[in-house]
Amino acid sequence: MRKPLTEVGRTTRAWGFRRYGGPDVLQEIPVPMPSAGPGQVLIEVAATSVNPADTYFRAGRFRLLIRLKLPFVPGLDVAGVVAATDSGSGRFSVGDPVFAALPGKTAGGYSRYVAVDESAVARAPSSLSLQEAAAVPLVALTALQGLRDVGGMGAGDRVLVFGAAGGVGTAAVQVAARLGAEVTAATTPDQLGFVRGLGAHEVVNRIRWRESLRGRRFDLVFDASGKLSARALRPLVRREGTAVTVNPGTGNPLIAALSRLLPGAAVRGFLVRPSGGDLVLLRGWIEDGSFRPVIQETLPIQEVARAHRVSEGGGVRGKLVLTIPSTPPATPRGA
Ligand SMILES: NC(=O)c1ccc[n+]([C@@H]2O[C@H](COP(=O)([O-])OP(=O)(O)OC[C@H]3O[C@@H](n4cnc5c(N)ncnc54)[C@H](OP(=O)(O)O)[C@@H]3O)[C@@H](O)[C@H]2O)c1
Structure with a gap:
């Protein structure tokens, strides 16, 4: 020993x-x-x-x-x-x-x-x-806590993951799919096939996202890039839905409160918290092959x-x- x-x-x-x-x-x-x-x-x-x-x-x-x-x-x-x-x-x-x-x-x-x-x-x-x-830990916890806790995601929700090929994005596509969402992933053109392989049901070009996603409304948008403004995010979400961003500045409480006064969805930023309990959940998914x-x-x-x-x-x-x-x-x- x-x-x-x-x-x-x-x-x-x-x-x-x-x-x-x-x-x-x-x-x-x-x-x-x-x-x-x-x-x-x-x-x-x-x-x-x-x-x-x-x-x-x-x-x-x-x-x-x-x-x-x-x-x-x-x-x-x-x-x-x-x-x-x-x-x-x-x-x-x-x-x-x-x-x-x-x-x-x-x-x-x-x-x-x-x-x-x-x-x-x-x-x-x-x-x-x-x-x-x-x-695994930081990006997978960010994806899990952002989708489940901040976004309140449920099985059957239509979820958009924006910036899907990065650390947080690859985790978010897999977590959303594992929790039963219908996942649309926006990523750069050369990553489309790879991201589909992670379990996305649909992949769209992130560079031309305004055209790719025109007229689309999701139950939950998860911006894993942190690059989209609250103004860009809100039209992508249905009225009662939520946009979650990894950029805590974009979704800060003041902006989130003000955005509720306007028609359209709430935009929420958050900071991940270390959690051994959530890592136990993720470990189970890794061991059963549903997360890598x-x-x-x-x-x-x-x-x-x-x-x-x-x-x-x-x-x-x-x-x-x-x-x-x-x-x-x-x-x-x-x-
Ligand atoms: N709030 C929190 O607690 C928390 C926790 C972890 C990370 N973060 C933040 O989350 C962000 C992403 O982290 P990460 O580890 O995933 O980083 P990363 O591996 O570098 O991935 C970032 C992804 O963002 C997309 N992207 C890059 N430039 C972009 C642009 N100009 N416009 C739109 N999308 C762009 C790309 O996705 P595609 O290749 O798919 O296009 C890229 O793969 C970072 O800013 C990080 O600091 C926040």
């Missing part, structure tokens, strides 16, 4: 930035070895993934809204094995394969070790490698700058996964 790691006064490997800037500010930064606090598990991370938020944080896009403590280690997804627990719940044991989404403010997934609240953690799907599992992670490329974390460039360049099909090396092990601080 592996020895629980609860040492303090040591450092571990992590990749992050000491100042805001382009992808080249990313570098290896040793960080203090975390330990599992009350109600937490310490995860030895095998893989993480790139989310656009990582690049926004690195570029300082939110610096006026959110004060990051520099150096900052991005990373909102992790998959790995439990290295220590301090919850006493007995839900997890050292050596268990697990996956989790991390809270946006602290992030930290680009690390060899991270301490995570047990409520955010679930056993990893038995049918996936840890590298594949790292592609879509991974464009898996890179070693040493190539994180290139991965950010690829993500920022756009057109990524699904996810970019980053593997974290297991050696050398954590070293004594100052050694």
